[in-house]
Amino acid sequence: MSVRVFIDGAVGTTGLEIRERLAGRDDVTVTTLSDDLRKDAAARSDALNAADVVVLCLPDDAAREAVALVTNPAVRIIDASSAHRTAAGWTYGFPEIEADRAETLRTAARVTNPGCYPTGFLALVRPLVRSGLIPADWLMTVNATSGYSGGGKAMIAEFEGASPAPAFRAYALGLAHKHVPEMQAHAGLAHAPIFAPAVANTYRGMVVEVPLHLHAVPGRPTLAAIRDCWTDAYAGHPLVRLGAEAAAIAIADDAGTDRLTLHACGNDAAGQARLVATLDNLGKGAAGAAVQNLNIMAGLDPLAGLTA
The missing domain is CATH 3.30.360.10 (Dihydrodipicolinate Reductase; domain 2)
Incomplete structure (x- = not known):
């Protein structure tokens, strides 16, 4: 069964790079919104709450708004903005930075991508x-x-x-x-x-x-x-x-x-x-880091979709 991933902000530089790294994988199903629905609050809310993992590729304030729209407790979030990098309750998504960080990421509900x-x-x-x-x-x-x-x-x-x-x-x-x-x-x-x-x-x-x-x-x-x-x-x-x-x-x-x-x-x-x-x-500094975190959180091959 593939992991359902919704990329909110998939038209930006980081979002496009993440989509490229996830393209063609059979262990991940990627959802995005069309141009006419990207600013529709109801459509965004539905997409956010229907995913297994949400990846936010948005400006900081928009990322905070997206988090507030997530009401489904089963939805896990990776925020590629800088909105939550020192926020309480968020796991810093740098798997190599501490000995136990990758293990922590496996069960984390809220992950903030490093800058x-x-x-x-x-x-x-x-x-x-x-x-x-x-x-x-x-x-x-x-x-x-x-x-x-x-x-x-x-x-x-x-x-x-x-x-x-x-x-x-x-x-x-x-x-x-x-x-x-x-x-x-x-x-x-x-x-x-x-x-x-x-x-x-x-x-x-x-x-x-x-x-x-x-x-x-x-x-x-x-x-x-x-x-x-x-x-x-x-x-x-x-x-x-x-x-x-x-x-x-x-x-x-x-x-x-x-x-x-x-x-x-x-x-x-x-x-x-x-x-x-x-x-x-755009690799280990952004999109690659988000995909690495997604892989770890979903229990997939940590290097899937990445170039070492």
């Missing part, structure tokens, strides 16, 4: 904080650049329009990006990190970097110790891998996949490190 930038940051930092290699009160910075598809249809139109698009654009300069509370909470940090995001003139792909003065960190962790910590943390998780030593790392290294690659670069003699994650902002 694309936080996915890279947390994959790098959370194991180090949990193990004590990095103190929870350490002051951290995260620099990150995404392909322009991360900005949705408006940004895609801007970068692919007739006017010359910028090669690189920094934003969120007021240091109040909505991803910051998510990063702090799920990394277990006492202080919010400085988050410096940017967008590059490439459709998809993402580089997330955390620079560290290892010589100033208590215990002076080495690059090898960091790699060993990641190896232990992500053993048995095929979508998270450690990258080989590299002279350069490109934004497109994991584009078109649903995996996440971690690099510990730097100079032990200088006591400095550059921790770098690459992923696809």
Whole structure:
């Protein structure tokens, strides 16, 4: 028997990517609404309450409204917006982030998909904080650049329009990006990190970097110790891998996949490190993560429909 999945917001970038990953599978039956019914409250309510699993690919306020429409206690929800990423009663849908998270997701009724930038940051930092290699009160910075598809249809139109698009654009300069509370909470940090995001003139792909003065960190962790910590943390998780030593790392290294690659670069003699994650902002950073969570929640092959 296939799992009945309703995608609310299936015409957006993330929703379309999820539909593509679910297409042709016989263990999932996907339902969407036609254009004339997408804004019909009664039709949406019926679709929401008839599904086994609902995937919300909506702006934050619309996602909250959709949750309020679900009255059937058997319906489980995956929210791909940022509306519930630090909300009580919601399970953070990053299966690899804690040892028991995948098991928790199997029975979770309300799951919030991680943000694309936080996915890279947390994959790098959370194991180090949990193990004590990095103190929870350490002051951290995260620099990150995404392909322009991360900005949705408006940004895609801007970068692919007739006017010359910028090669690189920094934003969120007021240091109040909505991803910051998510990063702090799920990394277990006492202080919010400085988050410096940017967008590059490439459709998809993402580089997330955390620079560290290892010589100033208590215990002076080495690059090898960091790699060993990641190896232990992500053993048995095929979508998270450690990258080989590299002279350069490109934004497109994991584009078109649903995996996440971690690099510990730097100079032990200088006591400095550059921790770098690459992923696809639409893959492990969005649609791929939602499909992975759906697979786990429904008791299906965790990698079905995904590209490692």
